[in-house]
Amino acid sequence: MLYRVEGIVIRSMDYGEGNKIVTLLTETNGKAGVLIRGAKKVKSKHASLAQPFTYGEFVYFRTSGLGTLNHGEIIESYHVLREQLELAAYASYAAELMDRTTQDDEATGFHFEQLKACLAALALGKDAQVVIHLYEMRILDLSGYAPELDECVSCGNRVGPFKLSAHGGGILCGRCTGKDTGAIPLGEGAYKLLKLFRRMDMRRLGSIQVKPETKAELKLCMRKLMDTHLGLQLKSRSFLDQLDKLL
Template sequence: MLYRVEGIVIRSMDYGEGNKIITLLTKTNGKLGVMVRGAKKVKSRHASLAQPFTYGEFVFFRNKGLGNLNHGEILESHHLLREQLDLSAYAAYMAELTDKTLQEDESGELLFEQLKAGFMAMQEDKDPQIISHLYEMRILDAAGYSPEFEFCVNCSSEQGPFRLSPHAGGVLCTRCARNDAGAIPMSEGAYKLLRLFSRMDLRRLGAIQVKPETKKELKKMMRELMDVHIGIPLKSRAFLDQMDKFSLE
C-alpha cells in the first residue's frame, strides 16, 4: 500500500552498506519505520531526507513492518539543530523521548504538532531548555500522567505555598507535604512557570526569559516527574547532563 505522510525524522540508523532506516513521527499514522535505500551514498537523492530532525513529506510503500521510501520532499531541514551542539543535544533528547515513549502506529498527532513547534522555536533562538520542559509536559500528558498544580492532590486545598510531590502526581499543601519526604520546595517563580507549562501549547510560545536559578529548579523538578512517571533511561539525557557539567567548570 502506498502512503503519503508528513513526518519528522526522530531516529536514523545505518543499515547495510548504503541504506538507512529512519523512524518517523507522522501527523496521521503515529510512529513508523521506513527504509531509505542508498541514503548513505554521496549522490543519493534521498540522503537529506534521512537526516535527524528533518520535517518533510514522505511517500513510501508498506504492507507489514518497514516501509520502503519511494519519494520525499523536505519541508524544513532543521539544519541548525544539527549544526549547533546545544540545539542538537536538546533536539536529540526530544526526539529520543518521543521514540521511546510512543508505540508503533500509536496516534501521535498532538506530539507531532508539539515536536514540530518545538524544533521551530529552537531555530528561532528561543531557550532550548525551556522548550524541552514544555515538551516533557506534553509527553506526560500523552502518557496519562499530567501533574496537578492547581490544588493539593491530597486534600484539595488551594492554599499555598505548595511543594511538588512527583510520586503523588502534583503539588501538596504545607500540611500534607509533612508526610512526603520526597516533596520538593518551589520558589513562587518556578511554581508559576510549572502551572504555565502544564497548559501551554508550544505552537503559542512567545519570547520567554527565565532566571538561571529558576531554570535550575525547573530542571530538578521536571527530572523528578519524568523519572517517576516515565522512567526510561535515555542516552541523550546523559549527554545533556555532561554538557551542563562542563558549562559549570
C-alpha cells in the same frame, strides 16, 4: 500499499553498505519505519531525507513491517539543529523522548504538532531549557501523568506555599508536606511556570525570560516528575547532563 505522509525523522540508523532506516513520526499514521536506499551515498538525492529532525513529505510502499521510500520532499530541514552541539543535544532528547513514549500504531496528530513546534522553537533560538521543560510537560500529559498543580493533592487546599510531590502526582500544601519527605519546595517563579506549562500548547510558546535559579528549580522538578512516572533511561539525556557540566 503506497503511503504519502508528512513526517519528522526521530531516529536514523545505517543499514548495509549504503542504506539507512529512519523512524518517522507521522502526522496521520503513527510511527513508521522506512528504508531509504542509497541514503549514505554522497550523491544520493534522498540523503538529506534521512537526516535527524528533517520534516518532510515521504512517499513509501509498505505491505507489513518496514516500508521502502519511493519519493520524498523536504519541508523544513532544521539543519541548524544538527550544526550546533547544544541544539543537537536538546533536539535529540526531544526526538528520543517522543520515540520512547509513542506506540507504533498510536494516533499521533497532536504528538506530531508538539514535536514540530519544539524543534521550530529550538531552531528559532528560544531558551532551549525552557522549551524542553515545556515539551517534557506535554509528554507527561500525553502519557497520562500530568501533575495536579491547582490544589493540594492530599486535602484540596489552594493556598500556598506548596511543595511538588512527584510520587503524589502534584502539589502538597504546608499542612500535608509530611506525607512526602522527598517533596520539592517550589519558589513562586517556578510554581507559576509549572502551572503555565501544564496548560500551554507548544505552538503558543513565545519568548520567556527565566532567571537561572528558577530554571534550576524547573529542571529539578521536571527531572523528578519524568523519572518517577516514565522512568526512561535515555542516552540523549545523559549526554545533555554531561554537556551541562562542561558548559
